[in-house]
Amino acid sequence: MADFPVREVVNLPTLGKRKSRGDEDVRRRLGGPIHQERHVKVICVGAGASGLMFAYKIQRHFQNIHLVIYEKNKEISGTWAENRYPGCACDVPAHCYCWSFEPKLDWSAVYAGSGEIYNYFNNFAQKYRLDQYIQTNHQVTRAFWNEETAGWDVNVKDLSINTETNDHCDIFVNATGILNNWRWPAIPSLHDFKGTLLHTANWDENVDLTGKHVGLIGNGSSGIQVLPTVQPHASHVTTFIREPTYVSPVQGLEQHVYTDEEKKDFATKPDVLTDYRKRIETGLNGQFGIFLKNTSMNNDTHDYMVQQMKEKIREEHLIDKLIPEWSFGCRRMTPGVGYLESLTKPNVSVVYGEIERITPRGCICDDGKEYPIDILICATGFDTTFKPRFPLINPAGKNLQDEWASEPKSYLGIAAADYPNYMIFLGPNCPIGNGPVLSAIELQADYMCQLIDHYQTHNIKSFTPKKAAVEDFIAHKNDFMKGTVWADPCRSWYKSGQIDAPITALWPGSTLHYIEALGNVRFEDYEVEYNGNRFAWLGNGYSQTELDETADWAYYIRERDDGEWLSRRKRRQVLTKSGTVERREGVSFSGREESKL
Incomplete structure (x- = not known):
């Protein structure tokens, strides 16, 4: 490497205490080249997909x-390590449930089981x-902002030996x-039940359902997957x-088991799989128009779904109870492979209404009847309130758990106002x-990397979304949602399990819309604090290029203009x-018209 003079920095002002990490960062920057990369410690909670x-x-x-990742479970893969109930699968086609750059060549079927996804x-x-x-068996129990160090102090419990330690990070x-x-x-008296009580997300694989009278609570994604798998083995199933x-596969994406020939083509002919x-x-x-009210795409899909459900259910008393009046798409679309057909099997009873309480023998419903069962399966989902799973204390001493208790308000689903150097995957x-979720995760990771890169190469103390930016985003989101089917009066986890509440789980636009929205960091939406002079990152006058003897020091001299395009378009x-x-023919986006892709 070439020898360049290093500028000596002396008489750096102090705050009357020992020099802080920020002071040391400024000192190093002034003595080094522009954009010098400082050491950064990052703690991430969770070793699932994100x-x-x-x-x-x-x-x-x-x-x-x-980088340190703390994972509370004994193994990685998050929800796919936890959910192993019979019939558990992803309701997104498997070839779209993998990273954009990391295809899996041998998925068994369009809708793959949880075991395959876990292995992926x-x-x-x-x-x-x-x-x-990654450190498994480690659960973050608390995190609080340390103003002196301009970072996060994190309490971590080692679940294998039941001890707690402290860690610290910049981000x-x-x-x-x-x-x-x-x-x-x-449900009152749930744990008075004397039979076997199961939850789909805490499945006991040692329980044998053969010949048992099984009760199933719930007709969301988990319940829809459980019933067709349990029904052939149980003596009887009562589904509440x-x-x-x-409930019905979307046209063109029905379940299909791939043949050996298809899988061979996927493995040996890259273009076949990519196409x-x-x-x-x-x-x-191309389905985003389904979620916009009074569009032909939504109306046509609704009619198709109702027709499909009627053909599969066939019994009028069930058709009247099971087909909603609210718009299609108000709740998450769920491909119900074999579910509707199972409802009419001889050993399946459908009880429609509320369960008022649980008895030692079974369930008492609002029809006044008690339904005795041997095994009760609760397919009742998750806490989807977006509150952190641990206290998260900001510089003002406020806890994000409390601030997001009634309505979580994020910045673009990735950060929170008043919580510096804090980023969230799959936030509110x-x-x-309303789209392929792994695409969103990749995008958010790229966005976070842009922020981390800027933080690492500048003398930044903290970055925080402005409260005004968050409020403007929430106002825009709420206005947009009025024109969507999600605002219909259905009980949905999009609205924290409520019928009439703000929509907190969905982006106000399509997946492609989100990809463009997060393509670049809008630093004008952030409060940025610096260590010392904000231009300390300019350093000692030398560039990083001059420190690289293998670099072309005249790289900007060209025979033609092949530089990056300067307009977004x-x-x-x-x-x-x-x-x-x-x-594509018939595509219109005037106002809120839908695409006919």
């Missing part, structure tokens, strides 16, 4: 960063040696997700349903229910390969 993607991105793109994420972690960042990332804190139904929902993945993803991205109002056209796809 935590694994974050680890991959940090490993691929950064140096001089110390574990194999991903092993391939890229992500385990080096704190919450990747716990929303499908990890399962809950029992709020308190409200209707739309297939793109077709499915394009179809999913990002596309976790041009960059988007290159990125999306505009002009390479045949023009």
Whole structure:
């Protein structure tokens, strides 16, 4: 390396105490080249899909960063390690439930089981040696902002030996997700039941359902998957349903088991697999118009779904009870492979209404009857309130758990006002229910990396979304939601399990809309505090390029202008390969008209 003079920095002002980490950062910057990369410690909570993607991105793109991921479970993969109930699967086509750059060649079927998905994420972690960042059996119990160090003090419990330690980081990332804190139904006397009590997210694989009278509470995604799997083995199944929902595969995405020949083509002919993945993803991205009220796409899909449900249910008394009156899409679309057909099997009884209480023998419903059962399965989901799973204390001493108790308000689904150097995967109002969720996770990881890069190469003390920016985003979101089917009076986890409440789980737009919205960090929406003079990052006058003897020191001399496009439109056209796809007919986006992709 070439020798360049290092500027000596003396007489740096102090605050009357020992020099802080910020003072030391400024001193090093003034003595080094522009954009000098300081050491950064990052703590991430959770080693599910989001935590694994974050680890991959940090490993691929950064140096001089110390990353630690704390995972409360004994193993990684989050919800796919926890949910192993009979029939558990993803309700998104498997070839779209993998990273954009990391396809799986041998999915067994369109809707793959949880075991395959669990193996996919574990194999991903092993391939890229992500385990080096992860400490399993470690649960974060508390985090609070330390103003003196301008970072987060984090309490961590080692669940294997039941001891608690303290850690510290510059940047704190919450990747716990929303499908990890399962809950029992709020039914009186639930634990008075003397039979076997199960929850789909805490499944006991030693329980044998053969020949048993099984009760099933819930007709959400888990309940819809459980019934067809349990029904052939139980002597009888009584399924308790308190409200209707739309259940049927979306046209063109019905369940299909891939043949050996298909899987061979996927493995040996890359274009075949890529084209297939793109077709499915394009179809999913073309469905956004379904969620907008009074569009032909929504009306046509509603009519199709009702027709499909009637054909599969066939019994008029069930049709009247199970098909909703509210708009299709108000609750998450659920491909119910075999579910509706199971409802009419001879050994299945449907009890519609509320369960008033649980007895030692079974369930008493609002029809006054008691329904005796041997095993009670609660497919009642998770706490989807978006509150952190641990106290998170900001510089003002406020706890985000309390502030988000009634209505969580995030910045673009990725950060919170008044909580510096804190970032969230799959936070409130990002596309976790209206698009391919792994695309959103990748995007959020990229966005976080942009912030971390800026923080690492500048003398920044803290970055925090402005409260005004958050309030403006929430106001825009609320106004947009009025024109969507999600605002209909259905009970949905999009609205924290309520019928009439703010929509907190969805982005005000499509997945592609979110990708463009988060393509670049809007630093004008952030409060940024600096250590010392904000231009200390300019350093000693030398560039990073001059420190690299292998670099072209005249790289800007060219024969033609091949630089990056400076307008957003041009960059988007290159990125999306505009002009390479045949023009689609009948596509209109005037006002809130839908696409007919």
